[in-house]
Amino acid sequence: MSGQQQTTTVGQLPSPGSNSERVPAALTRLVWVLWLASVGVLAATVLRGGWELPGVAVVDGLTAVMWVTATFFSGIIHSYSRRYMAGSKTIDRFFGRVFAFTLAVLALVAADHLLLFAAAWLAMGLLMAELIGHVENWPQAQAAGSLARRSFLGSTAALGAALLVLWYHTGATAISEIPSSLGAASTPVVVAAAGALLLAAMIQSALVPFHTWLLSSMTAPTPASALMHAGFVNAGGILLIRFAPVVTVEPAVMLAIVLAGAASALLGKLLKTVQTDVKGKLACSTTGQMGFMIMQAGLGFFAAALTHLILHGFYKAYQFLGSGSQISQQSPTKTPTTGSTGPAGAAVVALTAIAGGLVFAVLTGKGMKLDSGLLLAMLVVLTVLHAARDIVAQASLPATVRYGAVPAVALPAIAVYGVVYRGIEGMLAGLPATGQSAELTVVHGLVGVAFLAAYLAVERGVYTRSKRLYVAMLNATQPPTDTQLTTTEDYNEY
Structure with missing residues (x-):
């Protein structure tokens, strides 16, 4: 009936320490x-x-x-x-x-x-x-x-x-x-x-x-x-x-x-x-x-x-x-949360990415000679470049924070990765056929070009300009x- 109100009783969930x-x-x-x-x-x-x-x-x-x-x-x-x-x-x-x-x-x-x-x-x-x-x-x-x-x-x-x-x-x-x-x-x-x-x-x-x-x-x-x-x-x-x-x-x-x-x-x-x-x-x-x-x-x-x-x-x-904590409801705003990096931001991003690749190469020894390690080091550079670009583009943060946080976070992170890599490399030292890198070939070069092209396509939003491509990716x-x-x-x- 419309005049009646239904009361719903919700019991307390069992605590992790209960007998059940x-x-x-x-x-x-x-x-x-x-x-x-x-x-x-x-x-x-x-x-x-x-x-x-x-x-x-x-x-x-x-x-x-x-x-x-x-x-x-x-x-x-x-x-x-x-x-x-x-x-x-x-x-x-x-x-x-x-x-x-x-x-x-x-x-x-x-x-x-x-x-x-x-x-x-x-x-x-x-x-x-x-x-x-x-x-x-x-x-x-x-x-x-x-x-x-x-x-x-x-x-x-x-x-x-x-x-x-x-x-x-x-x-x-x-x-x-x-x-x-x-x-x-x-x-x-x-x-x-x-x-x-x-x-x-x-x-x-x-x-x-x-x-x-x-x-x-x-x-x-x-x-x-x-x-x-x-x-x-x-x-x-x-x-x-x-x-x-x-x-x-x-x-x-x-x-x-x-x-x-x-x-x-x-x-x-x-x-x-x-x-x-x-x-x-x-x-x-x-x-x-x-x-x-x-x-x-x-x-x-x-x-x-x-x-x-x-x-x-x-x-x-x-x-x-x-x-669950990543789900949020936000009202539309005219203030952009991301924007262009600008010349100074682009310089910070580029220098941080190059420095990250050098830190990785020095700590791991990969990318220091003409072999497939060059491709691995290039992927590290692209990864740092992408992460640094995301931070610098946050328009809601002060410029000094954005520019200072990028190298302060990225370079120690790469250093930690390099140290962990060397430790893991030592643990696998006794396993057969796990210590020899592949020779660099034209195929590896093409893969590197493909990664660079994909990075640029994502950064420029090229895929959003083609409805057919966007729908195909969504499907x-x-x-x-x-x-x-x-x-x-x-x-x-x-």
């Missing part, structure tokens, strides 16, 4: 214990070297670094999820899947036996698909989970084909046996195996054109989206590092890896510019950044790829967990229709 959340609390404590243990393993590896269970598992520099990284990410996500998932009837199942996924990552990076590596890869994919489709009564989530599952099964099939070819033609049953056994296989066989490995890495890391599953995965609870960067989307880099002796045999394969990574890096950057959704922007950014990671592996800089996946994982996990960022939430009433966890 014993499973989340126990798993959160356990994963932090695993992190402490991983730190101990890292210290022992640095001081005494690695060890192995012959033919089954190996604890080396890559294992120790990724154990610390994955358990730290997982600990943060477990702790965050205790509040985020409070009151959900499926909280125990969610935590069980997150913890199981963490164990799968730890098994993958330590696996030496081919079957154990493939089993861990498959388990990671199936668990992530379950997390993407975690909300059972949400049709879009179930559709997204199904799409992700099919993609990950395809990735596992490609990996399985590569491992089967290697085993059949070399007789090796462990990853550590492959380098010494490759002589028994012909070059076409090794190239075929390397191609299958690249395909598996591209699907898992959501490179274009396999990025659709990532765009659809926004149905996952936000902590699950952050968890993807704890060894899942970046697992393509781990795969190429572990099988570096295979992918580095033929220079043409390394060029193919560079081209695949560069294409995804460029397209991911362009697709991000037409996205309006916060998590959608982050997904497109991940596609581009994983392209950078794969590209660095193709250049022969496997330590740079590992450094990139770790630092990007920290940054992107933070961005996903804080994505490329849209997940399948059955995974899109068009009516808020469709979302109902209960």
